[in-house]
Amino acid sequence: TQLLEQSPQFLSIQEGENLTVYCNSSSVFSSLQWYRQEPGEGPVLLVTVVTGGEVKKLKRLTFQFGDARKDSSLHITAAQPGDTGLYLCAGKTGANNLFFGTGTRLTVIP
Amino acid sequence: KAGVTQTPRYLIKTRGQQVTLSCSPISGHRSVSWYQQTPGQGLQFLFEYFSETQRNKGNFPGRFSGRQFSNSRSEMNVSTLELGDSALYLCASSLGAGLAYEQYFGPGTRLTVT
Numbered sequence: 071t072q073l074l075e076q077s078p079q080f081l082s083i084q085e086g087e088n089l090t091v092y093c094n095s096s097s098v099f100s101s102l103q104w105y106r107q108e109p110g111e112g113p114v115l116l117v118t119v120v121t122g123g124e125v126k127k128l129k130r131l132t133f134q135f136g137d138a139r140k141d142s143s144l145h146i147t148a149a150q151p152g153d154t155g156l157y158l159c160a161g162k163t164g165a166n167n168l169f170f171g172t173g174t175r176l177t178v179i180p
Numbered sequence: 181k182a183g184v185t186q187t188p189r190y191l192i193k194t195r196g197q198q199v200t201l202s203c204s205p206i207s208g209h210r211s212v213s214w215y216q217q218t219p220g221q222g223l224q225f226l227f228e229y230f231s232e233t234q235r236n237k238g239n240f241p242g243r244f245s246g247r248q249f250s251n252s253r254s255e256m257n258v259s260t261l262e263l264g265d266s267a268l269y270l271c272a273s274s275l276g277a278g279l280a281y282e283q284y285f286g287p288g289t290r291l292t293v294t
Contacts, residue, residue: 110287111285112272112285112287112288113223115284118282158223160223162279166236166278166279167225168225168279169225170215170224171222173222173223
């Protein structure tokens with residue numbers, strides 16, 4: 071089983087603060103995706119990172135893929151209440167399987 | 181363009197019963213994947229269908245099965261329900277098979293087994 075562990079599991083912060091969510095595994099992935107899931111809805115893809123060391127920015131969100139392609143991080147600058155949700159990382163293996171992380175539930179308090 | 185739709189949205193069943201869930205993909209999408217989401221295990225892959233053929237299968241018992249119709253709509257069936265089958269079942273559609281294409285998730289069906 072390809073285990074992707076996310077930390078922290080829960081995070082509650084004030085609006086305007088910065089935060090980082092981590093996604094770690096002992097396995098190597100050909101690519102890694104980040105999703106956000108809001109209550110009552112399915113996950114929505116935020117980004118896909120493919121190359122080790124790759125950094126992608128999406129407005130206030132910065133995603134990084136580890137050099138060894140085993141881990142990733144998501145950094146949010148100046149969090150807003152609209153960022154509230156469950157953040158999921160998902161790693162794709164060479165065998166074309168997708169494994170999801172355990173999730174980080176983020177609450178941004180106005 | 182309409183998104184992925186799943187019916188029903190909520191379902192309550194009793195142990196031992198069977199259940200069928202339905203998924204209508206985005207128009208033009210030919211691949212449908214199913215996932216189970218629980219607080220303890222997170223999001224786990226069940227199976228993927230493309231052109232009415234199962235292309236990939238996760239590590240779930242044979243009680244979980246699915247099929248895809250010629251219009252790409254898909255159903256999944258769970259027989260002999262167990263309490264542990266209580267979960268949010270998510271369907272995702274994509275243009276093509278495999279993971280080269282972005283997956284679009286539906287809102288899910290919340291199944292409660294009592």
